Amino acid sequence: MTDQLNQAARVLNENKGAIIEKYAIRSDARAYWQMTTTLIPYFILFYLAIESLAISYWLSAVMIGVLILFLMRVFMMMHDCGHKCIFKTPALNSIFGFIMGVLCGIPQYVWSRHHAYHHATNGNWNKYRGPLAVLSTEEYSQLSEKKQKSYQNSRKILLAPFGGFMYFIFNPRVTWLKGNIEFIAYFIKARKSGSNNSFKQIASEFKTNYWANWQEYRHMTANNVVLFIVWAAAAGYFGWMEFFSVYVIVISLSGALGIILFTIQHNFEGSYATGDADWNYYAASLAGTSYLDLPKILHWFTADIGYHHVHHLSARIPNYRLVDCHTEYTHLFGEVSRIALSDVAEAFRYILWDNVNHKMVSVQEYETAQENAA
Numbered sequence: 001m002t003d004q005l006n007q008a009a010r011v012l013n014e015n016k017g018a019i020i021e022k023y024a025i026r027s028d029a030r031a032y033w034q035m036t037t038t039l040i041p042y043f044i045l046f047y048l049a050i051e052s053l054a055i056s057y058w059l060s061a062v063m064i065g066v067l068i069l070f071l072m073r074v075f076m077m078m079h080d081c082g083h084k085c086i087f088k089t090p091a092l093n094s095i096f097g098f099i100m101g102v103l104c105g106i107p108q109y110v111w112s113r114h115h116a117y118h119h120a121t122n123g124n125w126n127k128y129r130g131p132l133a134v135l136s137t138e139e140y141s142q143l144s145e146k147k148q149k150s151y152q153n154s155r156k157i158l159l160a161p162f163g164g165f166m167y168f169i170f171n172p173r174v175t176w177l178k179g180n181i182e183f184i185a186y187f188i189k190a191r192k193s194g195s196n197n198s199f200k201q202i203a204s205e206f207k208t209n210y211w212a213n214w215q216e217y218r219h220m221t222a223n224n225v226v227l228f229i230v231w232a233a234a235a236g237y238f239g240w241m242e243f244f245s246v247y248v249i250v251i252s253l254s255g256a257l258g259i260i261l262f263t264i265q266h267n268f269e270g271s272y273a274t275g276d277a278d279w280n281y282y283a284a285s286l287a288g289t290s291y292l293d294l295p296k297i298l299h300w301f302t303a304d305i306g307y308h309h310v311h312h313l314s315a316r317i318p319n320y321r322l323v324d325c326h327t328e329y330t331h332l333f334g335e336v337s338r339i340a341l342s343d344v345a346e347a348f349r350y351i352l353w354d355n356v357n358h359k360m361v362s363v364q365e366y367e368t369a370q371e372n373a374a
Helices: 003-023 028-054 057-082 090-104 108-121 137-141 145-154 157-192 199-205 214-238 240-264 281-287 296-301 308-313 319-328 341-347 363-373
Strands: 291-293 338-340 352-354 359-361
Touching: 003 281, 003 308, 003 319, 028 057, 028 090, 028 240, 028 319, 057 090, 057 108, 057 240, 057 296, 090 108, 090 214, 108 214, 137 352, 137 363, 157 199, 157 214, 157 240, 214 240, 240 341, 281 308, 291 308, 308 319, 338 341, 352 363, 359 363
Parallel strands: 291 338
Antiparallel strands: 352 359
């Protein structure tokens, strides 16, 4: 960490208390308004996107395009509910978080627990490698040429829609089903072994990689059961082909945008990426998190998550206060990288963690360094 970044991190730490006191203020009224202006258009557009299939595929495509953006906003609302930072009333964060989780296809409670880990370890690439599961340059160097090429190809931006499908549609269902099958097999085995333990006792002894505890399982089950009911009802009303053709496209493409958005918020040229010993929370907020400078309309659809440096300074600050906080304290964010929409594809080149120089690098930079060292 440079002296300049170290000084900026120290100043940011000194001002954090005052920033939180002024901006970590939630409003149920503002949160309700955001939910209303997100959910009502979302449901109207979903209805029109499916119904317009019978009129014109081009008309339906336009509806789907706007719907994809609204679903991205739905996800951002779920994200904020998980941080308990949008509503002042805790129960409302939980209720709306669950609803938004169903619409996104993922159990909000479980997702938010994993996301909280990301916030707690942001910039510490020993502990969290992001959605692209980034390799260190040392790990990459040990791969065969064929595997290196495969690693590069699997992290190209064009594969994001496939990632969206897997992340939001396939994995949450399969993970839950696999865990259920594993538990049923465990329970049957326990009974066959002559165990007289109750169902509750057997369940308490069951361990799995598919959920951390039974509270996570209950949220996963609730999310899947409600989602299956919604699927069946919607498919019965609109028709299976009509509903799922729109649903899969919207979820996959909106999920792709979410993956791209999250990735470039932490993977970009020279972004702060260190290990346990040198990690600093405030340095990571400044140099390991970007400010994504989007057109105003896209800032609205993404609930201002582009002001990601402010969000990582404190996840308690509601999305509707991020801009004001950034504006007032711009002088503290001089070390934050500003990324424009035109820079997104370029940012996706940074898929390696240089664990010696503590930053993200591209494959080209890595190869050049290897040639110079030879």
